[in-house]
Amino acid sequence: MKKNEYHHGNLKEEFLRIAFEFIKKEDIDKLTLKILSDETATSRSAIYRHFSSKDELIETMIKQGFKQFDDAVAPILRRLDKPLVDRFYLSGKYYLAFASHNPNLYRLLFGKKYARIREEIMSLKDDDCHGFGALKIAIEEGQRNGILKKDNSYNQAIVIWSSLHGLSSLVIDGFMDVEQMYEKLYEDMFQSLLAGIITNKVKLLTTLPFMNKLSKL
Amino acid sequence: MKKNEYHHGNLKEEFLRIAFEFIKKEDIDKLTLKILSDETATSRSAIYRHFSSKDELIETMIKQGFKQFDDAVAPILRRLDKPLVDRFYLSGKYYLAFASHNPNLYRLLFGKKYARIREEIMSLKDDDCHGFGALKIAIEEGQRNGILKKDNSYNQAIVIWSSLHGLSSLVIDGFMDVEQMYEKLYEDMFQSLLAGIITNKVKLLTTLPFMNKLSKL
DNA sequence: CTTTTATGTTAACATTGTTCACATAAAATT
DNA sequence: AATTTTATGTGAACAATGTTAACATAAAAG
Numbered sequence A, B: 001m002k003k004n005e006y007h008h009g010n011l012k013e014e015f016l017r018i019a020f021e022f023i024k025k026e027d028i029d030k031l032t033l034k035i036l037s038d039e040t041a042t043s044r045s046a047i048y049r050h051f052s053s054k055d056e057l058i059e060t061m062i063k064q065g066f067k068q069f070d071d072a073v074a075p076i077l078r079r080l081d082k083p084l085v086d087r088f089y090l091s092g093k094y095y096l097a098f099a100s101h102n103p104n105l106y107r108l109l110f111g112k113k114y115a116r117i118r119e120e121i122m123s124l125k126d127d128d129c130h131g132f133g134a135l136k137i138a139i140e141e142g143q144r145n146g147i148l149k150k151d152n153s154y155n156q157a158i159v160i161w162s163s164l165h166g167l168s169s170l171v172i173d174g175f176m177d178v179e180q181m182y183e184k185l186y187e188d189m190f191q192s193l194l195a196g197i198i199t200n201k202v203k204l205l206t207t208l209p210f211m212n213k214l215s216k217l
Numbered sequence C: 001c002t003t004t005t006a007t008g009t010t011a012a013c014a015t016t017g018t019t020c021a022c023a024t025a026a027a028a029t030t
Numbered sequence D: 001a002a003t004t005t006t007a008t009g010t011g012a013a014c015a016a017t018g019t020t021a022a023c024a025t026a027a028a029a030g
Helices: A009-024 A035-040 A052-074 A084-101 A103-110 A115-122 A131-145 A153-172 A182-197 A200-205 A207-216 B011-025 B032-038 B054-073 B084-101 B103-110 B116-122 B131-145 B151-171 B183-199 B200-206 B209-216
Strands: none
Touching: A009 A035, A009 A052, A009 A103, A052 A084, A052 A103, A052 A115, A052 A131, A084 A103, A084 A131, A084 A153, A103 A153, A131 A153, A153 A182, A153 B151, A153 B183, A182 B151, A182 B183, A207 B151, B011 B032, B011 B054, B011 B103, B054 B084, B054 B103, B054 B116, B054 B131, B084 B103, B084 B131, B084 B151, B084 B183, B103 B151, B131 B151, B151 B183
16 A cells, blocks of 8 residues: 555455446446556556456356355255244345345346356355355255245256346346335245245244245145 | 348348347347458447447347337237137246246346336337337236136236246356246246235136146135 | 575556448439 | 439548567576
């Protein structure tokens, strides 16, 4: 942080910090290298000492972004002290919250453009240490406990994930009025989804107040 | 089509045709005006006589694209001669087929980038003449007939749409192995979704062979 | 104290979307 | 038929952007 030094000291982290700050407000498409050089008061080519290209900067953001994402949605799924259905419910709620609070980051993580990086990241992790893996494992727990119907857990996870990803995308990509509360939509969705995979046993195992509709089954 | 003419005749349609051809293979991001001028053998600025900007070309594509999309998914929902559940099922199937066969177009239509254009288009149509409107109307039909639980039809439509949009997006944005058959995933999803909104009456009203699981309800 | 390595600068380039002055064909008007 | 107007296409130039290469300087290693 010393002034007037030719070498900045931690330019790389600065670039990343500024870039993450930027996508809080605007889409990653709008981020230019000029913005980064201006905000760090460096030359336009300084960034190339730290990232081989703009894409590599973005790849780094994606890697860090997935960590943030996983930390937001996965831990609750592993909380064996809580009722399974509650954990599903909360995890989905956190998922939606992450997407709607970080729309540009969410789009970066789950969009098509950087699918290659994503696959690279995914292949490094083993199955159970990221969001989808945690979901699948929780589903298998439910099947063992007799709470969920015994079926292909991978497929069930995809079905749930599709709904979350779909609703999140519709919310952040401009298909809902901003005013519209998607909380209610989420609860409806959750009940619909659950209705498709639960057994009757579940009624005894949740503390969620709005789950009353399930008793209609 | 006459050769050596200074005035091309139907350049505008040519530009659009080439652009649609292009996004069969590559993302709209990769389409440059140079490609369009090269393929039409015109100058780089010729396109500005027909579109005020690249964005306006893309806006036109979106308008035409939505027509294609609606024609693919909505008509089946209005086929009053078929069982309602079958229509839901087929409409969703067509939805997925459209997305997976036209991934770049689908992303263009439902992505964030051109949300403004989309809203413009949507506001011009009345509610019942596009995909979502048709879905909502079909849901209301089901509620009147006692096939579907009486609930907020808008919310139910969003829940269904979220699932379709989510699964479609996961498929086309690189979250599934290409080999993986999403047909089975779709059937699982459909059954889960339906389980959340149908009444018991529905069992009598479908001809779909795989709907056997519903009888477990 | 010298050499090497890491980091930053300046200048230049190609690509892209865009604009403007100009050219020419087609259509409208006289 | 001749002239004017409008529609459409061209060529040159611009600014913004990502990128590279040659050069500069500070820090680290020897």
